[in-house]
Amino acid sequence: TATSLEDYERKAQAVAYDGERAMFESYGRNKYVSTGVIQWMLNNAWPSLIWHLYDYYLVPGGGYFGAKKAMEPLHVQYGYDDQSVAVVNDTYQERKGMKVRARIYSLDAKLLADKEESIDVPADGAVKAFDLPKPDRLTMTFFVKLDLRDARGKSVSDNFYWLSAKPDTLDWAHKQDTVYTPQAEFGDLTGLASLPQVKLQASALVEKKPETSKGKAHVRVKNASSSVAFQIRLRLANRKDDMDVVPVFWDDNYFSLLPGEERILSASYESGDLHGAHPVIQVSGFNIAAGEVPQQQGTAH
Structure with a gap:
């Protein structure tokens, strides 16, 4: 049971991630025996927390990254029906x-x-x-x-x-x-x-290629605690108004880190969507202490 709107939102994203991933993983393991799968729906026509891969505002949610994870070309997965571990190869x-x-x-x-x-x-x-x-x-x-x-x-x-x-x-x-x-x-x-609250170690490099309108951000995240850092979410926003920069394409998101684990993730976006402002990168999650990720500017050559 959710205790607040914020609690409801974080649980909704975790449920969406799990549900979308399970649907595509089930078909992957049973492909060509199963008749297929239909994903409903790609995006919302109004603000909502269910069904979508990306929402009304074009922000990719937990469902998007659950589906992305399940459809890796070479993929390891758990079977909820028989508690097995399987590998799905979608390459030839x-x-x-x-x-x-x-x-x-x-x-x-x-x-x-x-x-x-x-x-x-x-x-x-x-x-x-x-x-x-x-x-x-x-x-x-x-x-x-x-x-x-x-x-x-x-x-x-x-x-x-x-x-x-x-x-x-x-x-x-x-x-x-x-x-x-x-x-x-x-x-x-x-x-x-x-789950205990976890404060992550995080840093970011934001690069801008002078000859293009493309921007790229690289974020290093480490869990130095003794607890699981669950459903970590990275967010790229406009510093002026704290609005999401969209569309944005992250390598991964809504991910989890065991104690001592770390990852480096990248996001690409259109610099013009910032309208001259500097981007801000924020980290939050299911049991994550929310905050801004320290960053440095860089120029790709």
Whole structure:
């Protein structure tokens, strides 16, 4: 249950990310057996927090980045139906010796299980790697981090899930055609509300190419805390009026970092959309201390 508008918004983005990702991942693992998937909808015709990939104001939301994650050309994913880990290859090249790793963390970021296997994935295929381990001392709400590396050890995909030890149970006896099946029992993700606030270490470089109208921002984010930094959101805004710079194209967003992890992300945009003002980069998230990211200006040559 949301306790405020701000709380409702952060939970809505997490739900949208999870729902869009699950929809496309389900089709990817079952492609050519499943008949297909229709995504509704691309964007909202009015301000809203549901369904869209980007909103009425052209701001990409959690759903956009959940869909983007699920549709990586070479992708590692979790199966909600059978608790398995699988790799989906949407390229037309066979991938041999892929290394799949799954780590399970408690709500307080303690490592509970770590499993790794090597598999071969056919071109345009999907392969189950293994079942997710079932460790002792599992908290009701827990996290799963998946990693996929190629035969040379290069990272090609990663994924992060927030799961419940109590499963969702559908009430199949009261299914209504193919439209709606009510739930008999809900999973328990209430532990997310108790995540400690995390203050991230962050810095940014904003570059402008003199010969073009394109701007680019690079942001380094590190979680130096002992807790999970959940659903981190980076925002590019106009310093004059604090309005989002749109359209904006981030490598990734609404991402999570385990203790000690760091990432460098980039965003591209049209400099003209700033109308002469300087951009400001802000960081926030589900349990993230919101603030402005210190930055330096740069010129690309």
